[in-house]
Amino acid sequence: MKYEDFTRLSVTTKDRITTITLQRPDTLNAVDAQLHTELRHVFRLVADDPDSDIVILTGTGRAFSAGGDLAWLQSMIDDPSRFTGIIEEAKQIVFSMLELPKPMICRMNGDAIGLGATLALCCDIIVASETARFGDTHVRAGLVAGDGAAVILPYVVGFMRAKELLLTGQLLSAEEAHQMGLINHVVPADQLDAKVDEISGRLVRGATQAIRYTKIAVNRGLRKLAQDQMDVLMTYEALSSQSADHAEAVRAFREKRKPQFTGR
Template sequence: MKYELPDALTVECEGPVRIVTINRPDEFNAVDKDLHWALAHVWRQVAADTDAAVVILTGAGRAFSAGGDLDWIISFLDDPVARDESVREGAEIIDEMLRFPLPVIAAVNGPAVGLGCSVAVLSDVVLMSDTAYLADPHVAVGLVAGDGGAAFWPLLTPILRSREYLYTGDRIPATTAVELGLASRVTAPDDLLSESRRLAERLAAQPAQALRSTKRVVNMYLSQALGGPMQAGFAAEIATMQSAEHRDRLLALRENAVNRENAVRKTTPREKEEAR
C-alpha cells in the first residue's frame, strides 16, 4: 500500500507490522504544521492497509517528540484561523487514535513532551527507554493541557500524583511513568526496538478479530470518560491561547532560543569539542 504522508512521518512495512516514525530528528521531532496533519491522517491510512496487523510508533534520532514546534506555535499569536484549525486537528488526532482498530506500541526512545507525550500515552502499550521521559509543560507556557494531559492522565494515574506533574510540567522519568501507569515497562535503549518488534510479532499472531474487538471494548471506556473533559479542555486551551500571559511566555522562549543559538555560533571549535 502507498501511504500519502509528508516526509515528517514515515511508515515502514515489516510483514504485518507497520513502523510509524516521527521523522524530524534535527528538530527533536517537534510537531509542525505538516507533522500535525500527518498525525491526524496516518491512522485511517494504516487501517485501510489490509496487510497491517500492529503498529510500532517511535521517533527518529534522540527524541520521541519534543512537542509543538516553537515557530509554528508562535505563528498562532497573530493567526486565529490557523490556531483554531490546529486545535480542531489536535482533537482529530486523539479521536483517530481511540478509533484506530489495530494495537499500537509506542517505542518511546527519548523525550516525549506535550503532544508527543499525549500520543505516546494514547498508545495501547508504552515501552520506554530508561533514558526517556514524559512531560506536559502546557501550563508553564500559559496554556491549559487540553490535548490530552488534563483529560487523559487522570484515567490512568492517581489524580493526586498527576496533578503535580500537570501543574508544574516536570519531567517524569521512565521508571516513574511505569509506577504511575503512564507507561507499560522500561527497557535498555539498545533493546527498545527489538523488544517492540518481539511484542508486535506476538500480537500480530493473535486471532485478529478477537484482538481488535478487545481493543474496541477497552477504548469504549476511554471514549465515554473523555467526552466531557476533552471538549472542556480544548475550549479552555483556545481561551488561554489568546491570553497575554501565553504570548509573553512564548516570546520569552523564542528570545531564549535565539540567545542560545547565537552563543553556539560564537563558540570556537575547540570549545565545542571540550563541551562534548
C-alpha cells in the same frame, strides 16, 4: 491524504507490522502545522490498511516528540484565527488513535513532552528508553493542557496524581513514569528494538480478531471521555494561547531563559 503525501511522517509495513515514524529529528520531532495535519490522517489510513495488524509509533533521532514547534506556536500568537482549525485537528488525532482497532505500541526512543506525551498515552503499550523523560508541560508554556493528556492521565494514574502533573508540568524520568503505571516497560536504549520486536511479534502471532475486539472494548471508556471533554479542553487551550504568559513563554524558550509569568 495517502501515505506518499506525508513529508513529516514515514509509514512502512513489514510482516503485517506498520511502523509510523515522526521525521523531524532536527527539532526533536516537534509538531508543526504540517505534522499536525498528517497526524490527523495517518491513524485512519492505517486503520483501513489491509496489509497490517499491528502498529508501532516512534520518532527519529534522540526524541520521541518534544511537543509543539516554537515557530508554529508563534504563528498562532501572531494570527489567532489559525487556532480554529487546530482545535478540530487535535480532536481528530486523539479520536483516531483511540478508535484505531489495531494494537499500537509506542516505541518511546526519547523524550515525550507536551503533545508528544499525548501521542504516547494514546497508544496501547509504551516501551521507553531508560534515558527518556515524560510529561505534559503545557502549563510551563502558559497553555491549558487541552490536546488529550488531561483526558487520559486521570484515567491512568488517578485524579490527584494527574492534577499534580498537569498543574505543575512536571517532567518524569522513564522509571518514575513506569512506577506510576504510565509506561509499560523501561529498557536500555540498545535493548529498545528487541523489546518492541518481542511484544509486536507476540501480538502479530496472536488471534487478530480477539485482540482487536478486546482493544475496542477496553478503549470504550476512554473514547467516551475524549468525546465528552475535548471540545472544552481545546477551547480553553485556544483561550490561553492568546495570553501574555503564553507569549512570554515562547519568547523565553527561544531566548533560552526562564519565563517571567505575570498571570495575564
